[in-house]
Ligand SMILES: O=C([O-])CC(=O)C(=O)O
């Protein structure tokens with residue numbers, strides 16, 4: 001059975017940290033998506049299913065196999081604190097490939113969230129643990145792994161498609177209650193600059209609106225709404 005387990009890529013935390021510091025920015029997935037000309041935004045049905053917490057961190061990717069999807073237990077040996085586990089389960093919504101015990105293992109490893117193009121379960125447990133999961137669906141039926149003992153076929157740290165977007169190992173994931181934006185690793189510096197500028201303009205515009213500014217006044221001052 002196919003099994004590819006690539007090491008974690010080298011990730012410069014200095015490129016990730018400024019995004020982590022944007023945690024309090026409202027509509028963060030929108031702001032970061034805008035900074036990429038509204039590209040690299042996952043499908044709208046990728047939504048939080050567990051803890052009410054933003055997910056910001058570099059992707060450790062998992063690619064499963066349609067028709068034989070397994071739990072990605074080996075990923076816990078590779079992840080580092082701050083990572084996000086991103087799983088391509090081919091949009092399969094009837095078989096969950098992530099559960100509460102896995103959320104606990106991920107949390108213990110310092111993983112800041114899971115993003116799943118597929119289904120998860122035990123979301124009550126993940127909420128109790130404070131572990132955020134963004135997924136397409138949730139439901140009780142799980143993969144065969146616990147019965148079969150098989151942990152393959154699986155590929156870890158290969159390029160995947162998740163929520164319709166290409167995700168390479170090390171790309172930055174920004175997931176909030178609105179959705180998920182993916183910043184390619186090589187674009188981090190450029191996208192951060194644009195996103196920070198937009199966030200600052202929005203903070204200023206929000207204040208003006210609270211004071212009663214009109215559309216024309218806002219356009220004159222900020223160039224856009
Ligand atoms: O049994 C599974 O497939 C996963 C699960 O429920 C858990 O991690 O708690």
Ligand SMILES: [Mg+2]
Pocket residue numbers: 099100101122
């Ligand atoms: Mg469980």
